[in-house]
Each structure stands twice: as C-alpha cells, then as structure tokens.
Amino acid sequence: MSTSxxxxxxxxxxxxxxxxxxxIQDRVLEEIVTRNMNTEYLRRFLDDGDGQFDKEHFKxxxxxxxxxxxxxxxxxxxxGEPSDVISSAPITSLLLSSGTSGGxxxxxxxxxxxxxxxxxxxxxxMFVTSKQVDGVERGKGxxxxxxxxxxxxHAPCGLPVWSAxxxxxxxxxxxxxxxxxxTSYTSPDDVIFCPDSRQSLYCHLLCGLVRRDEVVRVxxxxxxxxxxxxxxxxxxWKELCSNIRLGHISEWITDPDCKNSVYPILGGPxxxxxxxxxxxxxxxxxEGIVSRLWPNTKCVETIxxxxxxxxxxxxxxxxxxxxxxxxxYGSSExxxxxxxxxxxxxRDISYTFMPNASYFxxxxxxxxxDHGIVDLADVKLGLYYEPLVTNFSGLYRMRVGDxxxxxxxxxxxxxxxxxxxxxxxxxxxxxxxxxxxLFKAVNIAKLRLESSALRLTDFTSYADxxxxxxxxxxxxxxxxxxxxPELIPEVLEDCCFAVEExxxxxxxxxxxxDTCIGSLEIRVVRDGxxxxxxxxxxxxxxxxCQYKTPRCIQSSAKALDVMEERVIARFFSKKCxxxxxxxxxxx
Numbered sequence: 089m090s091t092s093x094x095x096x097x098x099x100x101x102x103x104x105x106x107x108x109x110x111x112i113q114d115r116v117l118e119e120i121v122t123r124n125m126n127t128e129y130l131r132r133f134l135d136d137g138d139g140q141f142d143k144e145h146f147k148x149x150x151x152x153x154x155x156x157x158x159x160x161x162x163x164x165x166x167x168g169e170p171s172d173v174i175s176s177a178p179i180t181s182l183l184l185s186s187g188t189s190g191g192x193x194x195x196x197x198x199x200x201x202x203x204x205x206x207x208x209x210x211x212x213x214m215f216v217t218s219k220q221v222d223g224v225e226r227g228k229g230x231x232x233x234x235x236x237x238x239x240x241x242h243a244p245c246g247l248p249v250w251s252a253x254x255x256x257x258x259x260x261x262x263x264x265x266x267x268x269x270x271t272s273y274t275s276p277d278d279v280i281f282c283p284d285s286r287q288s289l290y291c292h293l294l295c296g297l298v299r300r301d302e303v304v305r306v307x308x309x310x311x312x313x314x315x316x317x318x319x320x321x322x323x324x325w326k327e328l329c330s331n332i333r334l335g336h337i338s339e340w341i342t343d344p345d346c347k348n349s350v351y352p353i354l355g356g357p358x359x360x361x362x363x364x365x366x367x368x369x370x371x372x373x374x375e376g377i378v379s380r381l382w383p384n385t386k387c388v389e390t391i392x393x394x395x396x397x398x399x400x401x402x403x404x405x406x407x408x409x410x411x412x413x414x415x416x417y418g419s420s421e422x423x424x425x426x427x428x429x430x431x432x433x434x435r436d437i438s439y440t441f442m443p444n445a446s447y448f449x450x451x452x453x454x455x456x457x458d459h460g461i462v463d464l465a466d467v468k469l470g471l472y473y474e475p476l477v478t479n480f481s482g483l484y485r486m487r488v489g490d491x492x493x494x495x496x497x498x499x500x501x502x503x504x505x506x507x508x509x510x511x512x513x514x515x516x517x518x519x520x521x522x523x524x525x526l527f528k529a530v531n532i533a534k535l536r537l538e539s540s541a542l543r544l545t546d547f548t549s550y551a552d553x554x555x556x557x558x559x560x561x562x563x564x565x566x567x568x569x570x571x572x573p574e575l576i577p578e579v580l581e582d583c584c585f586a587v588e589e590x591x592x593x594x595x596x597x598x599x600x601x602d603t604c605i606g607s608l609e610i611r612v613v614r615d616g617x618x619x620x621x622x623x624x625x626x627x628x629x630x631x632x633c634q635y636k637t638p639r640c641i642q643s644s645a646k647a648l649d650v651m652e653e654r655v656i657a658r659f660f661s662k663k664c665x666x667x668x669x670x671x672x673x674x675x
Contacts, residue, residue, distance in 0.1 A: 101212065102212060102216075102428070103499065105442055105443050105444050105501070106440065106442075106443070106498050106499040106500060106501035107499040107500055108443075108500070109443045109464055109465045109499075109500045109501050109502075110463070110464075110465040110500075112443040112444050113443045113447060113448070113463060113464050113465060114143065116443070116444060116446065116447045117143060117146070117447040117478060118141045118143070119480075120447060120478055120479070120480055121134075121141050121146055122141050123176045123177065123480075124174075124175060124176050124482070124484075125139070125141075126172070126176065127172050127173065127174055127175060127176060127482070128161070128172065128173045128174070129158070129161055129173065129174045129482070129484065130150070130484065133149040133150045133151070134146070134149060134150070147461075150484050150485055151485065152451070152461065152476060152485045152486075152487065153484070153485060153486050153487065154486070154487050155194045155486065155487075158174070158483065158484075158486065159194075161173050161174050161482075162174065162182075162195055162196075162197060162482075163195075165179055165182075165197060165245060165482075166182060166195060166243045166244065166245060166247075167243070167244045167245060168244050168245040168246075169245075171197075171482070174197060174482030174483075175197060175199065175480075175481055175482030177199045177200075177201065177480065177481070178199060179197045179198065179199060179247060179481065179482065180198060180199055180200055180247070181198045181247055181248050181249070181250065181255050182195050182196065182197060182198065182243055182247050182248070182249045182250075183195070183196040183197075183198045183202075183249075183250070183251065183252050183255060183420040184196075184249055184250060184251050184420070185251075185252075185419070185420040185421075194420065195249065196420040196421055196481075196483070197481045197482045197483070198252075198255060198420075198481050199480060199481040199482075201479075201480040201481065202252075202255075202422075202423075202479070202480070202481055203255065203256060203259055203261050204261075205422070205423045205445050205446075206252075206256055206418070206423050207261055208423075208442075208445075209416055209418070209423045209425070209426055209442065209445065210416070212426055212442075213415040213416050213426045213427070213430075216415070216426060216427075216428055216430060217387070217389070217413065217415065217430050220429075220430055220431050221305075221386045221387050221411070221413070221430065221431070222386070223304060223384075223386055224304050224305055224386045224387060225304075226304060227272075227302050227303060227304030227305075227384060228272045228273055228274045228299060228302045228303055228304065229272065229273050229274070229303070229304070229305045229306070229307065229389075230273070230274045230275075230292070230295075230296035230299075230303045230305070230306045230307075230382065231273050231274075231275075231305075231306075231307050231308060231389075232289065232292050232307070232308040232313050232314060232317045233253075233257065233273075233275075233280045233308070233309070234280060234282075234285055234288055234289075234313075235250075235253065235254040235257035235258060235280055235281055251420075252418070252419075252420050253309055257280060257281070263277075274292075274295045274296045274299045274302065274303060275291065275292050275295045275296070276295070276349040276350070276353070277349075278345040278346050278348070278349035279291045279292055279295065279346055279349060279350065281345070281346075282343045282345070282346040283343065284342075284343060287340075287341050287342070287343050287346055288346065289316075289317055289320055290320075290324065290328075290338070290341060291337075291341065291346055291347075291350050292317070293317065293320070293321055293324070293328060294328055294331060294332070294337070294350060294353075294354070295350060295353050296382070297328060297332060297361075297365055297381065298332060298353055298354055298355070298358070298361070299353065300361075300365075300381060300382050300383070301383070301384060302384070303382040303384060303385055304384055304385060304386050305385065305386060305387050305388075305389050306378055306382060306385055306387075306388050306389070306407075307387075307388055307389030307390045307413075308390050309390065309391060310390060310391050310396055310517075310518075311390045311391060311392045311396040311399035311400070311403060312396060312399055312516065312517050312553075312558070313390075314388070314390050314399075314403065315399045315402045315403065315406075315553070315556070316556060316557065318377070318378075318402075318406050319556035320556075321369075321377075322374065325365070325366075325369040326366075326369075328365070329362045329365050329366045329369070330362070331354070332354070332358050332361055332362040332365065333357060333358070333359050333362035333363075334357055335354055335355070335356040335357035335358065336354075337350060337351065337354065365381065368380045368381055369381075374405075374406065375405055375406075375408055376406070376407070376408035376409070377406050378406050378407045378408075378410060379407065379408060379409070379410060385410060386410075386411075387410055387411045387412075387413045387430075388403055388407045388410050388411070388412050388413065389413045389414075389415065390403070390412070390413075390414065391414050391416070392412055392414045392434050392437070393414055393417075393434075393437055393505075393506040394490075394506050394508065394509065397434065399553060400412065400434050402553070411430075411431050412434055413427075413430040413431070414427060414430075414434070414437050415427050415430055416439075417439035417504070417506065419488055419490075421446075421477045421479060421483055421486060421488055422445055422446040422448075422477045422479050423442075423445050423446075424439060424441055424442070424445060424446075424448070424475070424504075425439040425440045425441040425442045425445070425501075425504075426439060426440060426442070427439055427440070428440050428498055428503075436505075437505065437506075438495045438496065438503040438504060438505045439503065439504055439505075439506070440498045440501050440502075440503045441464060441501055441502055441503075441504065442501070443464060443501060446477050446478060446479040446480070447477075447478040447479075448463075448464045448475055448476065448477065448478075449461050449462065449463060449464070449475070449476040449478075449485065450462050450463075450464070450467050450473035450474065450475055450476065450492075451473060451474045451475075451476060451487065452471060452472070452473055453472045453473060453474055453491055454472070461476070464501075464502060465500060467494050467502045468494060469494050469495075469496065469497075470493070470494060471493075471494055472491055472492065472493050472494075472507065473491075473492055473494065473504075474487060474488065474489070474490060474491055474492070474510065475487075475488045475490060475492060476488070489509060489510045490506060490507075490508075490509060490510065491507040491508050491509070491510055492504040492505065492506060492507060493505045493507050511523060511524070513526060513549065513639055513640035513642075514526065514549060514550075514551050514560055514640060514642075515551060516551050516553065516557070516558040516559065516560070516598070516604070516605050517557075517558075517598045517604045517605055518594060518598060519591075519592070519594040519595040519597075519598050519605070520594070521560075521591060521592070521595060523639050523640075525591065525592060526549065526639060527639070528590060529586075529587045529588075529590035529591050530544070530547055530562070530587060532586055532587075532589075532590045533583045533584075533586035533587045533590065534583070535586075536579060536582045536583045536586050537566075537579065537583065539579060540576055540579050541568060542566045542567070542568060542575075542579075543566065543567045543568075544564055544565075544566060544567075545565040545566060545567045545618065546564075546565050546618040546637055547562055547563060547564050547565070547637075547639075548562075548563050548618075548621070548637060548638055548639055548640065548641050548651070549561060549562050549563065549639060549640050549641075550640055550641055550642045550648060551640075551642060552609070555606060556606075557604055557605055557606045558605065558606065559605060559606035559607055559608060559609055560587075560605075560608045560609070561608075561609045561610075561611060562587065562608070562609070562610045562611070563610075563611050563613050563617070563651045563655075564583075564610050564611070564612050564613070565612075565613050565614075565615065565617050565618050566612060567615075575612060575657050577659060580610055580612070580657075580659035581659050581660065581661065581662050583610060583659075584607070584608045584609065584610050584659055584660055584661035584662075585608075585661045585662065585663060585665065587608055587610075587661075588608050588661050588664075588665040589665040589666070591665070593667070596664075596665050596666075596667055597667070599664055599665060600664050600667065607660040607661040607662070608660070608661045609658060609659065609660050609661075610658070610659045610660075611651070611655045611657070611658050611659075612655070612656055612657040612658075612659070613651060613654040613655055613656065614654050614656050617650075617651065617654040618637060620650055620654070621637070621641075621647065621650050621651065622637070624646065624647060624650050625638075625647070
C-alpha cells in the first residue's frame with residue numbers, strides 16, 4: 089500500500105477504496121497469493137493447482153487456522169530458517185502480541201508492508217480527526233509513548249522481537265518522519281526511548297507541563313496507560329512543580345539521554361508557571377484537570393474499546409467535557425481500519441475496514457464450521473463475526489480472536505464495533521486471562537487450603553481499576569470443617585500468590601512492573617453469598633435451570649454490590665510471581 093499520496097487527496101483515498109471493496113479485496117488476495125505461492129506453507133495446500141491464482145481454489149484448500157496451527161512455521165523462522173518458509177518478502181522483525189484470547193503471547197512475522205500500512209492508516213486517522221476537531225492541527229500532542237531504545241531481545245535468527253508499536257518507534261519511518269502537526273509531540277524522542285518507564289513517564293509529564301499552552305491533544309495508545317499517567321501526576325505534581333520552579337530535574341532521573349533532552353525544554357527557573365500548575369493541582373476534586381492544566385486541549389485520544397472501556401469513567405472525570413477519541417483498530421496481525429466518526433459517543437464507536445490493508449474474511453460466531461465464512465464485502469448488518477487475516481507477511485486465513493458486530497457501512501465498506509476478545513474474562517493492561525486459565529489457577533491455589541479447615545465453595549472475579557495500578561479481585565466463599573475456624577492470613581495470602589504464579593507469562597510480565605498490575609486480592613465472602621448472587625441473576629431474567637455462576641461479574645455493577653455487601657475479609661499476594669527464567673519480551 090502506498091503512503092505517498094498527495095495531501096489534498098485524502099478524501100479520495102478514503103472514498104475510492106470504500107466504494108470498490110470487492111474489487112480491491114480480490115486484487116489484494118491475488119497479490120498476496122501470487123507472491124507467496126512458492127513458500128513452503130502455501131505449497132502444502134496449492135500444489136495441486138495449475139500454478140495460477142484462483143480465489144476459490146485458495147479458499148477451498150488453504151485451511152482456516154489459529155495461531156497454534158502456524159506456530160511451528162513461525163518458530164522455524166524465529167530459529168533461523170529462511171523467511172520463505174512462510175513469506176516470499178523478507179521478514180524484517182517479529183512482533184510480540186499482547187496476548188491471545190487465552191492470554192498467551194504470539195510472535196507474528198512482520199515485513200515492511202505492515203509498517204507502511206500502519207503509516208497509511210495513521211495518516212488517514214489524523215486527517216479525519218482534523219476535519220472534525222477544530223484547531224487540533226495547531227499545536228503539539230502530549231502523548232504517552234514508550235519504547236526502549238535498542239531492541240533488548242533478538243531471536244536466534246537475529247531479528248528483533250518487539251511489540252507492533254515499538255516496531256514503529258524503532259523504525260526509520262519514525263526516526264525520519266516528516267515534521268508536521270500530527271508528528272509533533274511535547275516530549276523529545278529520547279523520553280519515548282528511555283529504558284526506565286517510570287523516568288519516561290515523569291519526563292513526559294514535565295515536558296507537557298512546561299509546554300502546556302502548546303498542547304492541543306492528550307493521549308496514549310491505550311486508555312490504561314493514560315489513566316496511569318494521570319494517577320502518577322496526582323502523586324508527583326508537587327515534585328514536578330518544584331522542578332519547574334527551580335529549573336532543575338529531580339536527581340532520580342538518571343538516564344543521561346532522557347535528562348539531557350529535557351533540560352533545554354525546561355529552560356531554567358519558571359516560578360510563575362509553577363505557581364499556576366500548583367494552584368490547579370491543589371484544587372480538589374481533580375475533575376476536569378486535563379483542561380485546567382492544558383487549557384488549549386481539544387480532545388483526549390486513546391483506544392477506549394474492548395477491555396479499555398473500563399477506563400472511560402476515569403477519563404471522563406479527568407477530561408470532563410473533552411471528547412474521547414478512539415481512532416484506529418488494529419492488531420499484530422494487521423491494521424484493520426479507522427473510526428470515521430471520531431466524535432461519536434464511546435458506546436457508538438465503529439471502525440471502517442480499509443480493504444487495501446490485508447485480505448479479510450469473517451467467520452460467523454454462531455456457525456461452528458467453515459461454511460459460515462464470508463468476504464468483507466458480504467458481511468451482514470447486525471451479525472457478529474470473528475475476522476480472519478491473510479496478510480503480506482506470511483499469515484493465511486488466521487483467526488484473530490476478536491468478536492465484532494457489523495453496525496453499518498461507509499459506501500460499501502463495513503463498519504464494525506469491537507465487542508470482546510473471544511473467551512477473555514479478565515484484563516487490566518495488555519494481559520488477557522480467559523475462563524479456562526482462571527479455573528486452572530484457582531484449582532491450583534485452593535490446594536493451599538488443605539493445611540487449614542477451609543474449603544473453596546465457589547468463586548467469581550473482576551478486574552478492579554479503581555486502584556492504581558489496577559488488580560485482579562477474586563471473591564471466595566469458603567465452607568468450614570468446624571464451626572468457626574480462623575482465617576489464617578498466611579494461608580490466604582499464599583492462595584493469592586498461587587493464583588498469580590499459575591497465570592500466564594503476559595500477566596507475570598505486567599505484574600513484575602509495579603505500575604502495570606497490582607497484587608491479586610482475595611475477598612472472602614460470608615456463607616450463602618453465591619446463593620444470593622444466583623437469586624439476583626434469576627431476578628434479572630436468567631433461567632434457574634441453566635444458571636451457571638459467572639466467573640467474572642465485571643459488567644454488572646449490581647452484581648458487584650451483591651458481593652461487596654457480603655465481604656468479611658481481604659487478603660493480598662505479598663510477592664510477585666517468578667518469571668522462571670523464561671524470556672520476557674519488551675513492550
């Protein structure tokens with residue numbers, strides 16, 4: 089996909105592809121298959137053809153797969169075999185996904201086409217934003233971006249392994265980006281690349297406060313990061329004001345590149361600016377603090393769909409009347425599309441798929457076999473689908489694991505609302521914990537109760553984001569082998585740790601960073617609580633014959649109230665789960 093279109097032709101670049109969805113999708117598939125027909129992976133399925141592209145032959149013979157099906161091929165490239173195991177184009181890096189629906193990290197092959205598509209979509213979304221948010225192009229963005237400077241992990245093949253966002257920040261596309269409004273940030277690049285995320289966050293805030301009058305948009309890739317940054321500001325505003333007042337950066341900011349790049353922005357003592365910031369931060373509550381500290385801000389820009397929707401109330405509190413804009417839908421497998429109505433309410437956000445990004449198919453979620461698969465041009469309004477991706481980097485008909493709802497069309501291009509990750513029940517940051525993994529962890533943890541007179545009767549859970557950092561909460565109802573046994577803190581704390589120790593590597597990686605996920609908590613509830621929970625759901629219309637205890641009650645404030653009213657004790661994990669020496673990939 090070309091990114092060199094004239095700046096005045098962006099409307100055409102949106103309108104033409106969305107009018108010609110089927111033709112463009114067919115052309116994209118033909119280009120991908122023709123390029124890669126001689127790869128080892130596709131030869132397995134297409135060798136019985138005549139060597140010419142045939143769409144129906146491709147769809148009939150190339151299977152729909154999950155990551156585990158193609159993992160052996162990716163591992164071969166990871167371990168040093170040539171890229172043509174899966175892709176005719178050179179694999180330039182390996183992208184580390186945040187986690188599948190089961191919470192396991194995926195390593196996705198990436199070619200330069202991925203970054204070109206990312207730049208294309210990014211450029212379009214800023215154009216759309218500028219058309220609907222007046223004045224957003226006349227200033228800088230205070231964006232909380234993070235990416236360590238050198239790649240800390242290389243695969244045995246020598247390729248860097250990093251997240252999709254880090255692959256962009258560490259590429260020539262970012263280093264040599266054009267100087268314009270949507271690539272202009274309050275922080276220098278060295279702050280983004282600081283290896284210590286705590287120092288980086290502090291310096292992002294320091295630069296943003298010093299340049300407060302230039303800020304027209306505030307944001308991050310994910311809402312969880314932005315909320316964390318604003319909570320961090322609540323804890324450190326006095327120190328930040330002192331730095332601004334004295335023209336000196338705190339001694340604990342020790343990264344030399346970060347520190348040296350920030351000093352010119354600080355520009356010496358600024359006591360009047362410090363007084364202004366101090367006045368606003370000392371006023372309670374902090375409702376509308378974003379507009380108060382950055383008075384020219386036009387919008388808050390961050391992903392607030394999916395698991396990030398839980399942070400909307402916090403962002404609405406801090407931003408007050410500022411619009412929340414969620415602009416791009418993408419994954420490590422592909423960029424998908426943009427939100428053409430950025431000022432829509434959070435509950436109404438839909439993404440228009442761009443047909444030239446990858447070849448997309450859709451599996452009807454209510455159909456178990458491959459007969460429920462349709463092309464992008466053939467999805468139906470009001471139905472739920474899981475997208476399949478065939479991309480330019482070696483993935484063919486791979487299930488993404490998202491559930492999407494078709495909400496409308498822009499010309500002939502479908503618009504989708506993100507509904508959920510398939511089978512995910514808990515998520516605070518980039519981890520995704522599904523019901524099966526949660527069951528396994530709880531079953532292991534309850535064995536620790538054998539040393540006491542207690543037995544686990546039932547449990548449910550939710551992700552508590554009212555604390556910073558957020559943390560998992562498990563409600564446990566315990567039966568007693570004697571009338572009134574003591575709740576031994578050491579035993580319950582050990583159960584908390586056992587659950588954490590049994591969760592996946594993505595959770596442990598986030599948990600090891602004290603700004604990402606906090607200590608898991610078990611809240612013990614009194615006898616009969618889960619009977620009351622069942623009564624509640626039956627009263628709401630659930631069938632008593634088919635009732636199953638929900639393993640997560642995140643979506644029901646009333647159900648949470650039922651549990652909270654019956655809590656009799658709280659226990660926390662006292663230590664972080666070990667990473668067992670396995671490779672921990674950088675964010």
